[in-house]
Amino acid sequence: MDDESWALSPNARKPLPELIEDKIRALITNGTFRAGDRLPTEPELAQKMAVARSSLRTALQRLQLQGVVEVMRGRGWYVRSTDVAERDEPLRFDRRVSDSDLLEVRIALETTAASLAALRASQGELDDIAKLAKLHQAASVNDKDELLRTDEDFHAAVVRASHNELLDQLYRSLVPQLRSYRRNSYSSAEVHVRSANDHNQVSWFLRRRDEAGARAAMTTHLLGLYNDLAAQTGMPVEERAGLTNYALEDEPSWQQNR
Template identity: 35%
Template sequence: MSDDALRPMARTRLYEQVVERLRSHVADGGLRAGDRLPPERELAQRLGVSRASVRQAIVVLEVQGLVEVRHGGGTYLVGDSLDAEPVERLMERRRRLPDVLEAREALETKLAELAAERRTEDDLTAIAAALDHMEREIAGGGHGVEGDRLFHAAVTAAAHSALLAEFMRSIAEQIAESRTESLRQPGRPARSLAQHRAIQEAIAAGRPGPAATAMRRHVRTVAKVRLLSWDPS
């Protein structure tokens, strides 16, 4: 018998059970985006758990952008389901995210600076097309994830640095995680689009310093996510 077979058995945390019950409640009740969940006190009574466990479950759902907590106004569904990510995976992303954001700031700030120096008319066209795509996504009720990806890819291409582009490709999966995490923050898609426009303008004007500053400001905004303020303990 291998040692791995005798590893400690995982125990489901009580608040994870609450999350699963809430998911079933939303699915069975046919609740939709904008609908309100029962108050914490009622949920605790009906589930036979403490309000602290209910509160922990709500925080986990809020971190994932599945609910919006309006102080003094209750908890509301953001989408039509509560298909939550497993807590262990959420904790792993929380551990990894600061390093990813640090790398993004270092790489993308330099890429924006180089793009302002080296961009061609084709590069500017690609950047503008990416922002138009993002704007359409947001107008249609989306988060603008694909437009965001296209924009940063176009800036990377405009820098005409093969090695920096390779570095970006090497962490593409982690960047995608940080992109999704950021854009599901309330009000973030429109703010990111505005920051992208500022970066675009500096690159188009051939101003390396302002382009780098605008990109740094943008990536630091990306870093402001609910996940990093969550205390798993």
């Protein structure tokens, strides 16, 4: 490919990561890259597009969350799907949806995904999830971007391992809308330690094909985020939803805290 084919479209109204995303989409749409193809390395892509690697990585992460590309640890970025048109836009809402509403839906989606992943994930997927948990644990507490990236990579891998395409699409539509809150939630080393331990616990149950255990571990993890958000926003206790696992029930039950 000549250098001009990598040139970004000039559009002062769009942030640089979105311009990079548009270019990669165009290269997939015109057949330059097909499903299963490996993309050039991040340094190569950054050089070809004359952009910083941080902007490039943001664009790749956006495409990853939309299911267009995927990263294989130690191997690089690959095109996951050439069906880019249907994955362009996230779900749109008629009015502003609160972060607590989004988190409640995320809890429903991801706990289901965790239980399905325990049953359906391949051994390779389970190995990748375990590696992603370790990468999140090893991320620097002072680098919020890295903490967010490794956190999103882990959760996205669990959802993909559910092998439910609709669930995956719904999940990807929620993630960008929670990104700002999630990044700011890493306010201390203790928060990171809790998050890393929770990820390891989810991975532990998944590797043992324990459906109920994986669901409960994911429930505990996401409920921690929900309670942190409720406390930060000053939500009255009587308005908060809670999750509880009853001894004789298989599913977590919503309850109104009083």
